[in-house]
Amino acid sequence: MGFKKRRERGKGLKYSLAAVLITMVAVSAVWLLMVKFEGRAPEIELDMSDSFIGADAAVSGTITDEKSGIRKLWIAVIQNDRETVLKEESDFSGTQQGPPRQRRFEVDLNAGKLDLKDGKALLRIAAWDHSWRGWFSGNQAYLEKEITIDTQPPRVEVISRQHNIRPGGSGLAVYRMSENCPEHGVVVGDHFFPGHKGYFDDPELAVCFFALAHDQDRDTKLHVQALDPAGNAGRGGFYYHIRNKSFDAEPLPVSDRFLSRILPEFQSEDGFPADAGALEQFLFVNRELRKKNNRTILAPGRSPDEQMHWQGGFSRLPNAARKASFADHRTYVYNGEKIDEQIHMGIDLASVSQAPVPAANAGKVAFVGRAGIYGNVVIIDHGFGLFSVYAHLSRSSVSEGQMVEKNDIIGGTGATGLAGGDHLHYGMFVHDVFVDPMEWWDSQWIQNNITGKLEHARELAKNN
Structure with missing residues (x-):
């Protein structure tokens, strides 16, 4: 009786071991099917935004395979039934984690060296991964792009x-x-x-x-x-x-009274040295903040309106005296010593306090807001890269995107920003370079x- 029980326990153990082995084999088989025989092909992405290839061009892109990794890359160009292989690479060095999952590529496509003629051609790219599918040849990705070889410069x-x-x-x-x-x-x-x-x-x-x-x-x-x-x-x-x-040069005295009046307006600016002395704070405003604000003013020049809105000469602030000219070389003097130098990128015009400011010519309002040393600002896009700037305003009466006609009131003069008193800083720029407004006030200059x-x-x- 005891022998029979031991025999039955032995059979049970053998069945258990067999079941474990079968399970392990099944798991391994599933792993092989899911991992080694995975069926997702690599992805090929070209960097080309269009199909034109110049005289000395390069083609670049990315191969990605997140599953089994990249095994082989092949690139060729075909023209008039002639195939020219540009790259064939299969020895991809991997890491301890296995073959690379992503690979950048770049090939020269010099039409002269490759004897390619101007006209249509076909770019072919193929990539394989490390999957065991296809009798261990791997999943294949295939991309074709029609290209145009153009080696002649425009006249x-x-x-x-x-x-x-x-x-x-x-x-x-x-x-x-x-x-x-x-x-x-x-x-x-x-x-x-x-x-x-x-x-x-x-x-x-x-x-x-x-x-x-x-x-x-x-x-x-x-x-x-x-x-x-x-x-x-x-x-x-x-x-x-x-x-x-030649441009004028002028000294500008900086007094403690002036500093105590203007500096509080800039304390909320990024980078303002709140713990520094008044003179250091002024130099931050006059140097670093000025550079930043100039970039803000010129930014609309990157995307001008593609039509010309203006006609005739540009108008200036009525009944106003010119207080500073374009490109004046300003020397800032504090307690008898030179502390800074800057170039004035506009013309200062002074009239009565908070005088109405007219648009110099027709255009679209490109900017309304504060711009540091320039205070409250309105910028008008006159089309094709020509802009006018109205700064130190006490108020503005237009909004961005609004179309204005010549002499429409867009705001009032003021003393906001780095201003010694109520006036209009009027500037103009072409794309991203400040220019002298005097030319644009001259109808004869515009005609010529x-x-x-x-x-x-x-x-x-x-x-x-």
Whole structure:
């Protein structure tokens, strides 16, 4: 009887061990099926935003496989039934955690070296992972993209005539491009001013307002540049003459009374040295905050309206005396010693206290709000990169996005910000460079340098 029970217990143990083994085999099989035989293919993502490839281009992107990791990458270009392999890589070094789950790639696509002709071609990319599927060849991802090889730069012809400009001055160029170019404009030194289409019915014609900064001189080089969708750059030269221009210098006394009046307004500004002395606080406002506020003022220039709203000369504050000029070199003096130097980027006009401020010309209100040293500010976008600035206002009576006509009242003069008394700081800028408003108050200058060129170009376009 005891022997029979032991025999039955032995059989039970054998069955239990067999069940455990079967379970382990089943779990291993499931693991193999789920992990080693996973069926998710790698993902291929190209960085290309369009299909154009220039003379010396590169193609880049990312391969991702979060499951079994990346095993192989293959890239080729096909044109006229001829396949050229650009990259074939299978030895991906991994880490202790296994093969890489993500891999960046970049291949040169130099049309000349690869003997590719201008026209259509096909870019093929394939990637495999470490899955055991497909008889251990892995899951495959496959991507094809039709591309256009374009190695010829666009032709640029400047059709506006003489371009006379001075430091702090504005200019206009009208030019024709041989193809549609997403980026074009005038290069002044190393500064690029974007051009704009839409003023003329001819889609190949464009206009560009540009400027010479107050500290640029006669050695500055200018030209028109256009980049086609493939990144090829075309250039167009034009006649220009840079006149000499000098700017005024003036000392500005800084008194303790002035500091005690203006500094409380800036205590909420980021970075304001609240524990420092009044002089150090003033220098923070006059230097660091001024830089920040200039960036705020110029920010709307990055996205101007693509149409010209204004006509004729720009108006100025009525019955006002000029108290400071554009690009004045200001030396700040405290207790008889020079403490700072700055450049004044506008014209100060003083009238009666809180005098109504008219819009200098028609446009769209681009900014209404506070801007540190400039106090309460209104900025008007006149189109194609031309802006006017109204600062130190006591009040504003317009809102952002509102269209205004010339001489519409937009606010009142004041003494907000870094102002010694009630006045209007009036400024203008082209895209992101401050310019002298005096030119834009001169109707004859506008006719000679802006509207006359536009009329001439329109006549040329009609005759072509």
